[in-house]
Amino acid sequence: MINPKFAEHTVFRVSTPYSLGIGFKVKDYDWIITNENLVRGNHSVVVEDLKGAIAYAKIIYIDPLLDVAILKLPFSDVEGGFQVSEQINFEKGMKIFSLGIEGNSIVAKSGTVQETVFPQERWEYIVHDAVMGYSNTGGPVVDSKGLLISMNNYGMENDSKQSTSLPMLGMNDVFEKIQGKDDMEWVRCYNCRTFLSEKVALESQSCTVCNEYVEFPKNIEPFETEGIARTIESLIEQAGFHVGFARKGSNAWLIKSGSASISLNYHERSGMISGDAILCKLPNNKRKSILAYLLQENQKLDHLTFSVNEESVVLSLLLNDHSLNDDKGLKNLMDLFTKADAFDNILVEQFDATWPDRI
Numbered sequence: 001m002i003n004p005k006f007a008e009h010t011v012f013r014v015s016t017p018y019s020l021g022i023g024f025k026v027k028d029y030d031w032i033i034t035n036e037n038l039v040r041g042n043h044s045v046v047v048e049d050l051k052g053a054i055a056y057a058k059i060i061y062i063d064p065l066l067d068v069a070i071l072k073l074p075f076s077d078v079e080g081g082f083q084v085s086e087q088i089n090f091e092k093g094m095k096i097f098s099l100g101i102e103g104n105s106i107v108a109k110s111g112t113v114q115e116t117v118f119p120q121e122r123w124e125y126i127v128h129d130a131v132m133g134y135s136n137t138g139g140p141v142v143d144s145k146g147l148l149i150s151m152n153n154y155g156m157e158n159d160s161k162q163s164t165s166l167p168m169l170g171m172n173d174v175f176e177k178i179q180g181k182d183d184m185e186w187v188r189c190y191n192c193r194t195f196l197s198e199k200v201a202l203e204s205q206s207c208t209v210c211n212e213y214v215e216f217p218k219n220i221e222p223f224e225t226e227g228i229a230r231t232i233e234s235l236i237e238q239a240g241f242h243v244g245f246a247r248k249g250s251n252a253w254l255i256k257s258g259s260a261s262i263s264l265n266y267h268e269r270s271g272m273i274s275g276d277a278i279l280c281k282l283p284n285n286k287r288k289s290i291l292a293y294l295l296q297e298n299q300k301l302d303h304l305t306f307s308v309n310e311e312s313v314v315l316s317l318l319l320n321d322h323s324l325n326d327d328k329g330l331k332n333l334m335d336l337f338t339k340a341d342a343f344d345n346i347l348v349e350q351f352d353a354t355w356p357d358r359i
Contacts, residue, residue, distance in 0.1 A: 004099055004108040006146055010081050011099060011106055013048040014038055014057075014071070014138060017223045017250050021138040022101055023047070025073060026148065026168070027081035029175060031182070032071040033151060033168075034138035036062050039069045043222045046245055047074055050104050052256070054245045059217040061178055063188040066166055067153055068174070072182060082140055084168050085147035090116055090126050095144050098128075098152055098163075100136030103357025114162060123170040126150050131163045141165045187214045225250070228321045229266055232273065235330050236264075239337060258341035259355075264333075266321070273324070275317035275333070277340035280353035282311050290351040297343075303332050304339060312356060313347060315340050 010025040014034050018041065023034030032047060039045050039059050047057040055074035062069045094113040099106060111130025118125045132139065132152065141150040150165035177195050178186050185198045191212040200208055202216050225233050229251055233243045236253060246253040251266040262277040283290065294306040294313065307314050317336045323329055347353040 001110060002097055002108055002142070002144065002146055004097075004106040007082070007099055007140070007142075008050055008106045009078060011050070011101060011139065013101060015046045015048070015248055016042045017225075017247055018042070020135050020248060022136055023071065023138050024099075024140045024148075024151075025078060025081040026175070027083050029081065029179070030073040030078075031060070032057065032073055033171070034069050034071065035151070035153060036064055036067045036069040038138055039071070039217070040064070041220060043217055043220045045071060046247075047071065048245075049075060049078075050101070050106070052104075056244070059185065060182045061174065061186040061188075062217070063174070065188070065190045065193075068151070068166065068171065070174075070178070070182075082142070082148035083146075084172075085143060085149050086169065087143070087147075087149065088169065090149070090167075096126075096128055096130055096149060097142050097144075098130035098132045098136070098139060098165075099142060100132040100139050105357070118164070123167050125153070125164040125166055127162055127164055129162055131161060185216050185218055187216055189214060223247075228268070228271075228273075228324065231321075231324050231329075232264065232266060235324065235333055238330055239334055241337075255337060257337040260337075260340035260344050262336060262340055271321045273317075273319040273321060275319075275336045277315045277336065277344075278309075278356045279313045279315055279340060279344040280347045281356055282308065282313065283352040283354065286351050290347065290353065293347075293351065302335075304336060313353065315343060 012023050012032055014021050014023045019038050021038040023032040025032055044056045048054040053075060057071040057074045060070050060072050090113050092113055092115060097108045097110050099108050109130045109132050111128050114127040116124035116126055137152055139152045140148055141152055143149055148168050150167045153164045187196050189207040189212050192210040194207055194209045196214055198216055201214055205214060207214055236243050236246060241255055246255050248254050253264040255262040260277050262275055264275050266273050298306050305316050
């Protein structure tokens with residue numbers, strides 16, 4: 001088993017209002033490689049590193065056929081990157097490792113190559129069983145030496161135990177094509193495979209060779225929420241948080257308030273807004289005292305509630321969407337944000353609880 005920590009500075013969370021995944025940096029390039037389906041239909045995306053730095057990233061290349069997107073790295077202090085393996089043939093049974101993010105840590109899942117399928121141009125997708133789930137799609141697959149072999153796609157249809165990944169050695173021609181020209185956007189034609197820059201095809205939105213429709217991110221309108229979601233985002237902004245960085249879906253947000261992380265979700269059918277902050281994990285000792293403290297505080301809290309889910313202490317808020325348009329909506333959200341940040345410190349420092357894995 002490899003130690004995945006070697007990659008902790010070069011794997012990033014990638015999020016849009018529609019999807020979540022990850023991406024990675026390749027050595028010698030200030031880019032993040034990820035799946036095209038993650039960024040599809042978006043003007044820009046949000047990228048976050050494991051230290052908590054977060055920024056918008058510009059999309060500079062998309063290839064809908066091979067499901068590849070390249071983002072301009074928004075951070076200036078990232079060194080190194082994955083070394084691409086020169087291996088061409090991938091035999092069944094070859095040991096591989098999928099890398100992903102859990103909490104604030106890089107994790108690795110071991111597996112083996114099952115077969116190679118779906119030939120595209122000169123390359124075949126690798127089918128393997130080191131499946132990590134949808135939130136880690138777009139992540140790197142490495143060999144036993146830590147060399148980059150491929151990029152994970154979504155799992156195979158009707159088979160959650162296998163996944164496909166695209167060999168990265170086949171991306172060398174793409175890297176060479178756009179290197180030094182990444183101040184503009186590039187799209188590769190789905191039909192005839194022509195490389196198209198925004199200089200020649202942005203206005204026409206069609207391939208100059210085969211006339212196939214192509215979509216540049218610059219031509220996509222920035223995402224805007226509507227209805228109750230817009231009201232929630234207005235309250236988040238009034239509370240002093242950056243909505244674009246907090247947004248994790250069309251009706252989902254992640255607020256980082258001090259040492260606390262709070263998940264907000266709006267359920268349209270029920271009209272309910274739920275807020276949950278996982279504050280800590282229960283300690284091995286002092287359990288009676290910490291549980292007694294939580295029950296005591298529950299008697300004092302007005303609209304917030306402590307609960308224990310498995311080994312985690314959770315502070316929760318439940319609101320009806322009708323209550324958002326008055327002053328109580330903002331007050332209730334602010335209480336959750338501020339008290340979550342205060343209570344997690346109390347539980348860790350006074351009751352020997354342990355910090356949770358951050359989202």
